[in-house]
Amino acid sequence: MSDENNVEHKVLHNKEYSIFQIAINLTVACFISGAIIAGTYFITAPVAAKNAITMKNDAMKALVKDAETFKPLNGKKDWFTAEKNGKVIAYVVPAESKGYGGAIKMLVSVTPQGKIIDFAILSSNETPGLGDNAGKDAFRSEFKGKKSEDLEVVKDKSKENNIQAMTGATISSKAVTKGIKEAVQQVTQFVGGK
Template identity: 60%
Template sequence: MAHDAHAHDDKNNSIFKIAMNLTITCFISGVIIAGTYAITEPTAAEQRVKAKNDAMKELVKDAEAFKAIDGKEGWYAGIKGGKVIAYVVPASSKGYGGSIDMLAAVTPEGKAMDFKVLKHNETPGLGDKMVEPKFRKQFTNKAASDMEVVKVPTDKNIQALTGATITSRAVTKGVREAVEAVATYSASQKK
């Protein structure tokens, strides 16, 4: 009888040891991960800032500097010779595969310059063609009122990507809203 009780204790003991080992391992892993995060997070944040700066430079090649705009989250003014030559603003719209996050460059007069897609889940081979210059350059110098998606090409509007009308409309809507927001903001600055 005593022998059985002893075996039972051993079993409990080994479960306890395993549990203790797991707890210690989890704790050590947690410390390592937290430590790594503390070291890498500032670097990751720097990378994000660098990626955004690179994206803005790509959109507004002539700008000498970018200045954050007070009261407008994520908005930047592209400056050249002390003057604002462009606004770079976040734009977002719902596409076929979910949210399409972009940065849009807009002139102070409220005309589109270019846009850059930061994140999307559109269909490969169809919707992802929105990042190509052929589609993007249709937006250059267009006012919000001209940003309408059409299937038959005209100089005035935006021709839909073949097989990706939803994506085309989503991108156009996002950029159009950014252009409208900048036009409104610009008009308020002139007063």
């Protein structure tokens, strides 16, 4: 009987030891994984931030080709003035709207007179071949030189100043147009309704 108790005690002791050992092993593995992730982030975060700034600057240069410099606008988050010869020739502002596939994030360039120069889609999840065509020249060119009141999406070109909806992507067309219209209205309000 005492041999059975010893065997039972050893089995219980081995089970406790193995559970304790597993817990220690998992703790060490989690610590090492966390250290690797933290180290990777520490190394890559500055590079990613620098790349994001470069991409944004490149996007702004593409939106306002005549600009010599871009300066952050105090008091306006993510707004920039595009300047040439020390004079503001455009404002580059963020815009966002909800499309068919979720949020569509854009940069919009607007003259101080409230006319659209261009826009760039920074991120979207619109349907490939349909809504994602919003960033292509055929659709983007419809906005150039238009003011806020000209930004109405139509399915047929009934009025000269309207925005022609992309075939099969009316929701995306309206979402992009809405975001751009809001950006133009914000710039117009900021410069005093010029």
